Each structure stands twice: as structure tokens, then as C-alpha cells.
Amino acid sequence: MEAKEFFGKFASGFLWGNILAMVLVAYTRHGECIVVPKVEGVDCQRARVLMEERGLYLVVTDSGYNKRLPANSILVQNPGPGMKVKEGHTIYVTVNSPSSPSFAIPDLVDNSSFREAEAKLTAIGFKLTPPQSVEGEKDWVYGILCRGRRVSTGDRISIDSPLTLLVGNGHYGAEEAIDYIGSEIQPMQEGETDEFEEIVE
Numbered sequence: 001m002e003a004k005e006f007f008g009k010f011a012s013g014f015l016w017g018n019i020l021a022m023v024l025v026a027y028t029r030h031g032e033c034i035v036v037p038k039v040e041g042v043d044c045q046r047a048r049v050l051m052e053e054r055g056l057y058l059v060v061t062d063s064g065y066n067k068r069l070p071a072n073s074i075l076v077q078n079p080g081p082g083m084k085v086k087e088g089h090t091i092y093v094t095v096n097s098p099s100s101p102s103f104a105i106p107d108l109v110d111n112s113s114f115r116e117a118e119a120k121l122t123a124i125g126f127k128l129t130p131p132q133s134v135e136g137e138k139d140w141v142y143g144i145l146c147r148g149r150r151v152s153t154g155d156r157i158s159i160d161s162p163l164t165l166l167v168g169n170g171h172y173g174a175e176e177a178i179d180y181i182g183s184e185i186q187p188m189q190e191g192e193t194d195e196f197e198e199i200v201e
Contacts, residue, residue, distance in 0.1 A: 032086075032087065033084035033085065033086065034054050034055060034056060034084065034085055034086070034087055034089070035082060035083070035084055036056070036077075036079050036080065036081055036082065036083045036084070036085055036091060037050050037051070037054065037081060038077075038081030038082070039051070039058075039074045039077055039081070039091075039093070040074050040075065040076065040077055040081070041069060041073055041074060042073060042074055043070070043072060043073055043074075044058075044060065044072045044073065044074060044093070044095050045072075047074050047093065051091055055087040055088060056085070056087070056088070056089055056090070056091055057088070057089070057090045057091065058090075058091050058093060059090050059091070059092050059093070060092075060093055060094075060095050061092045061093070061094065062094040062095075063094060063095050063096070063097045064076070064094050064095075064096060064097065065096065065097045065099075065100050065101050065159065066096055067100065067160070069096050070096065071096055071097065071098035071099075072095055072096060072098065073095070073096045074093045074094070074095060074096075075093075075094045075095065075096050076093065076094040077091055077092070077093045077094075078091070078092045078093075079091065100158050100159050100160045101158075101159055102156040102157055102158045102159065103124050103125070103126070103156065103157065103159060104153075104154050104155065104156050105144060105151050105152065105153055105154060105155045105156075105157060106120055106121075106124075106153065107153045108120065108121075108141050108144065108153070109141055109142065109143055109144060109152075109153065110140070110141070110142060111141070112141055113139050113140060113141065114131060114139045114140070114141060114165060114167045115139070116141075117141045117144075117165055118165070121163060124159075125159050126157070126159060126161075126162075126163050127162045127163070128162065128163055128164070128165065129162050129163070129164045130164075131164065131165040131166070131167040132145070132164055132165070132166050132167070133167060133168075133169040134166045134167065134168060134169065135168070135169065135171055135172055135173050136168030136169070136170075136172070137168045137170065138168050138169060138170030139167060139168060139170075140167065140168040141165055141166065141167060141168075142166045142167070142168060143165075143166035144163055144164070144165055144166070145163065145164040145165075145166065146161050146162075146163055146164075147161060147162075151163075
């Protein structure tokens with residue numbers, strides 16, 4: 001093939017048309033948005049495949065617990081389903097733990113009111129049964145029961161285990177009554193003077 005013929009083909013409109021079409025397709029795909037699929041409730045491995053089929057990446061960043069969903073299923077995804085992202089974008093997910101988490105009991109016994117203890121425990125995620133009334137200062141927390149057993153500060157308890165607060169009812173037993181210690185008052189003998197008796201002139 002002569003040089004003139006070679007360069008003639010290189011400069012042909014057909015060749016340049018193909019090159020231009022390739023550039024346009026590449027540019028169009030580069031700017032193309034992908035709709036994020038819904039993977040909440042889907043098994044983590046299956047969710048990863050769904051993302052990769054669309055050119056997206058899946059990264060597990062946290063775990064939680066929902067007993068209504070299977071273990072290792074997706075609880076939360078970010079960005080959420082229906083969002084539009086660029087190819088290669090990372091989708092962050094929270095995965096359902098296979099067992100219920102446990103948390104340490106905070107320092108509440110003999111250190112907080114019923115309302116304070118109730119607020120702290122429910123904020124952690126514990127479920128509370130109706131409180132049990134015990135003798136003591138009204139609405140003061142004197143103990144915590146878990147399935148009938150007393151628990152202490154720092155004990156790790158499953159979030160699925162309900163707790164019962166032992167709360168003071170404002171009454172005290174005889175053993176807690178104030179004991180006034182003193183000798184019995186003896187009758188005055190003849191001729192003795194009461195030192196507290198007011199002397200009137």
C-alpha cells in the first residue's frame with residue numbers, strides 16, 4: 001500500500017465518524033447517572049451483587065439489630081433507594097446482627113429518680129416492665145431486676161431482656177424508723193430543782 005493511499009484512508013470521513021462516535025459514547029456513559037436499587041431487607045451478599053451489576057460498590061459500615069429481619073440483611077443504606085449517583089459510587093450499609101446486642105447497665109441504683117432511670121434505659125433501647133414498689137423514698141430507684149434477678153451497674157444485659165425498676169413508695173418499715181435514744185424521764189425527788197424550770201421572781 002502506497003503512503004498516499006494509506007493517508008487517504010486515515011483521513012476518510014468514515015474513519016473520523018467512527019472515532020467521533022466512540023468519543024461521544026464514552027462521554028455520555030461518563031456523565032450517566034445510575035439509580036440506586038433498594039437493598040434494605042436483602043441479604044448482604046445478594047445486595048453486593050446487585051450493586052456491582054450496576055457499577056456501584058457496597059461497603060458495610062455498621063451493624064444493628066432487628067429481630068423481625070434475617071441475620072446479615074441490610075437495615076439501612078446510604079444513599080437511599082431511588083437516588084441517582086455516578087458509576088463507581090460507594091453505597092454504605094448497616095447490616096443486621098445475628099444476635100441481639102447487649103449493653104452495660106448504667107449507674108442508676110440509689111443514684112436517680114424513677115423518671116431519670118426510665119429515660120436513660122429507654123434511650124439505650126431497653127424495654128421496661130411496670131415498676132415494683134418497695135419501701136423507701138418516693139420515686140427513688142433502689143434496684144433493677146432482669147427476669148427476676150437483681151442486676152448491678154456494669155452488668156451487660158441483652159436488649160431483648162425486659163427490666164423492672166424497684167421504686168420507693170414513700171413509706172418506711174419499722175426498722176427504718178428514726179430511733180430516739182435517751183433515758184426515761186424520772187420523777188423529781190423532793191428537794192431537787194429542775195435546771196430548765198423558769199425561775200419567776
